[in-house]
Amino acid sequence: MTDTRLIVGPxxxxxxxxxxxxxxxxxxxxxxxxxxxxFRGFERILVGKAPEDALTITPRICGIxxxxxxxxxxxxxxxxAGVAPTPAAExxxxxxxxxxxxxxxxxxxxxxxxxxxxxxxxxxxxxxxDAVARFLAAKGSAIHAAIEARAGLLHIVGLLAGKWPHTxxxxxxxxxxxxxxxxxxxxxxxxxxFRRYLERNxxxxxxxxxxxxxxxxxxEGWRTGDVGFFLMLASELGLDISGRGAARYLSFGAYPTNxxxxxxxxxxxxxxxxxxxSSEIYEDLSRAWMLGESRHPSSGVTVPDELMxxxxxxxxxxxxxxxxxxxxGALSRQIMDGHPLALALAGEGGVRARIxxxxxxxxxxxxxxxxxxxxIDPSGPFMQSVDLPYQGMxxxxxxxxxxxxxHWVQIRNGVIxxxxxxxxxxxxxxxxxxxxxxxxxxxxxVGANVKxxxxxxxxxxxxxxxxxxxxxxxxx
Amino acid sequence: xxxxxxxxxxxxxxxITRRSFMKYCSLTAAALGLSPAYVPKIAHAxxxxxxxxxxxxxxxxxxxxxxxxxxxxxxxxxxVVLSMISLDYDDTLMAAAGHQAEAALQDTIEKYKGxxxxxxxxxxxxxxxxxxxxxxxxxxxxxxxxAAEHAKAVISWGACASYGCVQAAKPNPTxxxxxxxxxxxxxxxxxxxxxxxxxxxxxVITYMLTFDRLPELDRQGRxxxxxxxxxxxxxxxxxxxxxxxxxEAWDDENARKGYCLxxxxxxxxxxxxxxxxxxxxxxxxxxxxxxxxxxxCSEDGFWDHGSFYNRVTDLTQFGVESNADKVGLAAAGVVGxxxxxxxxxxxxxxxxxxxxxxxxxx
Numbered sequence: 088m089t090d091t092r093l094i095v096g097p098x099x100x101x102x103x104x105x106x107x108x109x110x111x112x113x114x115x116x117x118x119x120x121x122x123x124x125x126f127r128g129f130e131r132i133l134v135g136k137a138p139e140d141a142l143t144i145t146p147r148i149c150g151i152x153x154x155x156x157x158x159x160x161x162x163x164x165x166x167x168a169g170v171a172p173t174p175a176a177e178x179x180x181x182x183x184x185x186x187x188x189x190x191x192x193x194x195x196x197x198x199x200x201x202x203x204x205x206x207x208x209x210x211x212x213x214x215x216x217d218a219v220a221r222f223l224a225a226k227g228s229a230i231h232a233a234i235e236a237r238a239g240l241l242h243i244v245g246l247l248a249g250k251w252p253h254t255x256x257x258x259x260x261x262x263x264x265x266x267x268x269x270x271x272x273x274x275x276x277x278x279x280x281f282r283r284y285l286e287r288n289x290x291x292x293x294x295x296x297x298x299x300x301x302x303x304x305x306x307e308g309w310r311t312g313d314v315g316f317f318l319m320l321a322s323e324l325g326l327d328i329s330g331r332g333a334a335r336y337l338s339f340g341a342y343p344t345n346x347x348x349x350x351x352x353x354x355x356x357x358x359x360x361x362x363x364x365s366s367e368i369y370e371d372l373s374r375a376w377m378l379g380e381s382r383h384p385s386s387g388v389t390v391p392d393e394l395m396x397x398x399x400x401x402x403x404x405x406x407x408x409x410x411x412x413x414x415x416g417a418l419s420r421q422i423m424d425g426h427p428l429a430l431a432l433a434g435e436g437g438v439r440a441r442i443x444x445x446x447x448x449x450x451x452x453x454x455x456x457x458x459x460x461x462x463i464d465p466s467g468p469f470m471q472s473v474d475l476p477y478q479g480m481x482x483x484x485x486x487x488x489x490x491x492x493x494h495w496v497q498i499r500n501g502v503i504x505x506x507x508x509x510x511x512x513x514x515x516x517x518x519x520x521x522x523x524x525x526x527x528x529x530x531x532x533v534g535a536n537v538k539x540x541x542x543x544x545x546x547x548x549x550x551x552x553x554x555x556x557x558x559x560x561x562x563x
Numbered sequence: 564x565x566x567x568x569x570x571x572x573x574x575x576x577x578x579i580t581r582r583s584f585m586k587y588c589s590l591t592a593a594a595l596g597l598s599p600a601y602v603p604k605i606a607h608a609x610x611x612x613x614x615x616x617x618x619x620x621x622x623x624x625x626x627x628x629x630x631x632x633x634x635x636x637x638x639x640x641x642x643v644v645l646s647m648i649s650l651d652y653d654d655t656l657m658a659a660a661g662h663q664a665e666a667a668l669q670d671t672i673e674k675y676k677g678x679x680x681x682x683x684x685x686x687x688x689x690x691x692x693x694x695x696x697x698x699x700x701x702x703x704x705x706x707x708x709x710a711a712e713h714a715k716a717v718i719s720w721g722a723c724a725s726y727g728c729v730q731a732a733k734p735n736p737t738x739x740x741x742x743x744x745x746x747x748x749x750x751x752x753x754x755x756x757x758x759x760x761x762x763x764x765x766x767v768i769t770y771m772l773t774f775d776r777l778p779e780l781d782r783q784g785r786x787x788x789x790x791x792x793x794x795x796x797x798x799x800x801x802x803x804x805x806x807x808x809x810x811e812a813w814d815d816e817n818a819r820k821g822y823c824l825x826x827x828x829x830x831x832x833x834x835x836x837x838x839x840x841x842x843x844x845x846x847x848x849x850x851x852x853x854x855x856x857x858x859x860c861s862e863d864g865f866w867d868h869g870s871f872y873n874r875v876t877d878l879t880q881f882g883v884e885s886n887a888d889k890v891g892l893a894a895a896g897v898v899g900x901x902x903x904x905x906x907x908x909x910x911x912x913x914x915x916x917x918x919x920x921x922x923x924x925x
Contacts, residue, residue, distance in 0.1 A: 094700070096699070096700075097664060097665075097698050097699050099664055102626050103621075103626065104621075104696070104697065104698055106697070106700070124696065124697035124698075125623065125695065125696050125697075126688075126695040126696075126736075126737060127623055127688075127695070127730040127736070127737055127739065128695075128730070128735075128736025128737055129729075129730070131734065131736045132729065132730070132732045132733070132734070132735075132736065135733075136732075136870070137869075137870035137871075137872070139870060139871070139872050140870050140871055140872075142871075143729075143858055143871045144729050144732070144866070147625055147627070147728065147729045147730075147757060148625060149625045149626070149627075150624075150625040150626040150627020150628070150629070150630045150631075150758065151625075151626055151627070151630055153625075153627065234633055238633075238844075238845065241844055242844055242845060242847050244844065245843050245844025245845070245847040245848050246844075246847045246848055247853065248848075248853050249843065249848050249849050249850035249851070249852055249853030249854075249855060250838075250843035250844060250848070250849060250850055250853075251843070251844055252625075252627040252630050252631065252758060253627060253757055253758065253860075254850075254853070255850050255853070255855040255856075255858065256850075256853045256854060256855050258813060258855075260813060260814065261813075261814070262854075263813060263818070263853055263854030263855040264852075264853040264854040264855075265819065265854075391695075391736070393691050395691075395694060402695075468814065470813045470814040470818070471814055472812060472813070472814055559624070559625050559626060
């Protein structure tokens with residue numbers, strides 16, 4: 088096969104727009120270039136606005152991770168004021184956030200990832216008919232069940248926060264609505280219903296059984312539910328060795344509380360975990376259509392290069408730590424939290440590892456939600472006054488479903504002077520930096536199998552979607 | 564058109580029972596404010612009319628409208644998305660990718676020329692020749708114009724497509740532009756909100772499919788059945804407003820008691836939407852019920868009217884509704900209420916004076 092160049096895009100079943108350029112020779116991807124073609128300029132819009140307005144504007148970066156944006160903004164403002172939400176509110180906000188992340192994982196698997204196995208390219212495989220029946224885009228039985236279950240789960244957000252997406256109830260000092268004893272009963276029944284869905288459809292077994300797996304051997308013995316179906320596909324198609332990353336992971340720690348995040352923070356490099364110092368983060372702009380130099384986000388700038396210079400190829404900035412890109416998401420979170428199965432998958436780091444990371448987190452998050460609900464004391468308080476200072480700086484670090492999300496705000500003369508956001512897919516789908524180091528997806532795509540005549544290589548589809556990209560967040 | 568299946572055929576194929584179908588028809592009639600006599604009409608239309616093809620395209624947006632849409636209340640409403648109205652082309656949900664997807668769009672346009680509805684989520688950015696939103700190598704604005712050319716009508720989903728939304732907030736870095744400023748020769752139905760309520764979205768579509776015409780629109784192009792009342796008119800906290808009982812801080816006793824959020828910046832008095840009646844997430848709640856004021860997300864320019872926590876100062880009161888097209892119904896209520904209303908007006912006016920003067924002090 089001769090050298091060819093493929094432009095793959097637009098991608099369906101991802102949030103937002105994405106285009107990837109592939110250099111292909113000898114039936115494999117040699118180099119990949121990720122272009123995020125959608126820019127809206129939120130960081131510029133926020134400048135000059137009242138600081139509290141970030142609570143309304145930033146969630147609108149993304150209609151599917153809007154609570155994550157909301158929590159990050161509230162945390163950043165609380166940080167400026169030097170306060171934290173009340174303990175009861177922290178738990179209630181953690182519940183809302185965890186519900187959104189859980190809903191996103193289920194949506195990703197059923198609506199965005201699995202329909203690729205129903206493609207005609209797999210017709211010759213014995214499992215293809217099953218894949219079509221369950222996961223054919225917009226028609227499969229699993230998809231209907233997932234949409235219904237998730238709508239029910241999101242009742243919890245509706246109840247506590249008024250509406251989803253784009254809730255307004257999460258504030259720097261807590262929640263505008265106190266959870267009542269009656270809410271607790273209703274939420275408990277919503278959670279029971281969702282657990283039933285997970286155990287019947289996704290896992291085909293009790294969640295605790297999956298959450299207690301501790302090795303790849305045990306994982307490969309799992310046969311039930313759609314999880315079992317996926318694992319069978321994964322071993323048949325070699326998804327364990329497909330799309331392997333550099334095994335560098337990052338997590339800001341999910342669901343901050345006064346006792347620390349409920350899933351731990353840290354970075355993973357050279358096979359071991361270490362603490363994360365957020366001041367090490369910087370964004371490299373050399374291959375992005377952005378003007379300016381590499382900076383820490385607290386002093387970062389967003390000036391689009393209207394000439395769209397030749398050597399750049401994306402609106403996305405390239406976040407780095409010490410010259411390296413880091414992968415972020417459910418797998419990273421579970422690794423940082425020290426779960427034995429996630430640790431066993433850290434070195435594998437391919438399509439299967441990312442999907443299993445999400446399964447693991449799905450099971451553990453449902454269990455976590457049930458625990459949080461039982462711990463929340465309806466007598467509160469759920470809110471405290473916060474006086475935002477006239478000037479100051481703050482950062483809000485949280486974990487969206489897709490990984491590490493950071494907001495950095497600078498207030499001066501009572502208005503926002505600078506606001507910078509690094510979203511999970513900004514990390515995962517970053518372009519190259521000044522040293523030419525590719526972003527995590529770009530690196531993971533190298534070696535992907537391209538069959539003769541394939542214009543949208545199926546292996547590339549699996550790898551791209553295994554990251555669960557959210558392109559609207561990426562550039563914002 | 565004869566080769567196209569009816570809605571009922573499509574639904575039957577999806578394994579939806581007759582009983583469930585009839586239930587959907589009656590819920591739809593209720594949502595649209597129609598009497599039970601309309602139920603058989605809706606059912607008949609769905610059984611006999613060919614389904615309407617829909618092309619759903621995404622511009623500069625956050626996908627929140629799709630997210631809202633696929634969570635509407637009746638279990639069948641999700642099938643509205645997934646099967647009943649076949650979304651012949653949709654970026655987020657469909658199976659194809661790359662060139663296949665582009666080809667699918669082209670096929671759909673050719674096949675249903677002049678008969679399809681174009682649903683637009685998001686809007687086109689016009690700065691730098693549209694380069695801030697590229698779909699399939701071309702600016703979104705080109706895809707939009709191309710798809711609109713042969714459409715029967717256009718639905719502008721959400722605040723983005725209708726008005727611009729937060730991405731058009733000053734300084735509007737990409738010059739995000741609402742659909743009606745780009746497409747000027749087609750009927751356009753605006754369904755604003757960020758996002759719109761799921762039941763409003765399915766209600767609008769079902770109406771168009773059932774009666775084969777556009778719903779009645781107000782002067783701003785919004786379906787009157789959902790956007791003719793202010794949040795304030797049907798707000799369950801309204802009695803506290805009338806009584807001058809307000810939340811003054813997020814954590815005060817009045818917040819606990821569920822008093823009116825007007826002083827916390829609630830835009831309910833100037834916002835036309837169905838949140839306080841239809842509510843959200845299958846009717847469980849809405850923002851004011853969660854203790855936060857309305858931000859007015861279904862109103863034009865809501866993102867640039869000063870802070871979301873500033874008080875509304877151009878509040879129209881009973882009897883002085885300046886915009887007859889917008890209201891009228893509040894006036895009717897006042898006539899009926901007679902003397903009691905008079906007392907309320909006085910209380911209201913004095914309460915308002917207070918708030919307005921305190922605003923000036925700030």
